[in-house]
Amino acid sequence: MGDRFDLPSRLELQEQRGETYPRLVAIMQRLLAPDGCPWDREQSYASLRKYVLEEACEVIDAIDSGRSEALVDELGDLLLQVVFLGELARRDGTFGPDDVVSAITSKLVRRHPHVFGEVEVSGSDEVLSNWDKIKLQEYGDRGVLAGLPRSFPALARAQRMSEKVSQVGFDWPDARGSRDKVSEELAELDDAVAHESKERVESELGDVLFALVNFARHQGIDAELALRKTADRFSGRFAHVEARVKEEHGGFPLNERGKPTRGVPLETLDGYWNEAKERGL
Helix, strand or coil: CCCCCCCCCCCCHHHCCCCCHHHHHHHHHHHCCCCCCHHHHHCCHHHHHHHHHHHHHHHHHHHHHCCHHHHHHHHHHHHHHHHHHHHHHHHHCCCCHHHHHHHHHHHHHHCCHHHHCCCCCCCHHHHHHHHHHHHHHHHCCCCCCCCCCCCCCHHHHHHHHHHHHHCCCCCCCCHHHHHHHHHHHHHHHHHHHHCCCHHHHHHHHHHHHHHHHHHHHHCCCCHHHHHHHHHHHHHHHHHHHHHHHHHHHCCCCECCCCCECCCCCHHHHHHHHHHHHHCCC
8 A cells, every 4th residue: 555645735925935845855755765666766867867958948938938837837847856866866875955955055145145244236247246256266267168058958058158258358349240250151051062061061050050149149139039939930830831731631641651741732831831921920
């Protein structure tokens, strides 16, 4: 017979102190016990990596949706990954959940001397300046680009790199220079394509994308967000195309594996696409 876990009832907001956190830790410990959940017990840091990224992205989607009920649910899923990894570390004898909390609370106190100490600041700009100085004291001079996760989405990582190096003067003086760089990289991409060098095409394509990201920064645009919005528009318009194909042609033809394939003329598909644009999709 399974264990009975008395789940905490919801408290009024003004009464919430985060004191229910140990219940989640206890549940995770039970799941990882010798007679716990076989799937949970098989997990490792590496196997949870994809779930951390997935849950973080779902938190972002919930924020974008503006729905608080979605956000509270997705934050719980993300918190589970934090607790799960902490309990795997306990199992390995390296650290535990209280070490995680201690590390972040200590960091927050150290980096907010204007709140927990005697330092006075004039505004948020000085707060950020002090934060960077404290980080330098903590970690030493690790390099301008240190601390940027390689697992960042590529566009977001490129833009943060561009921002960081611009702070030390490694930047075009204005947007014109960054725009000219885009044209230069496009010409080099065309040359690589003309010479049919796949390896060079890949390299030059990356250069074009990086140049575009840098140009976006000069325009005050978040390249990651811009591409995400375009992808959303594409998805909405293609949904209209699919609906029209189903309405007029009974759907896309299917191949021997039952997957949609070619068959509807491109001119027809373009017509449905333009309908979607005219409708503001």
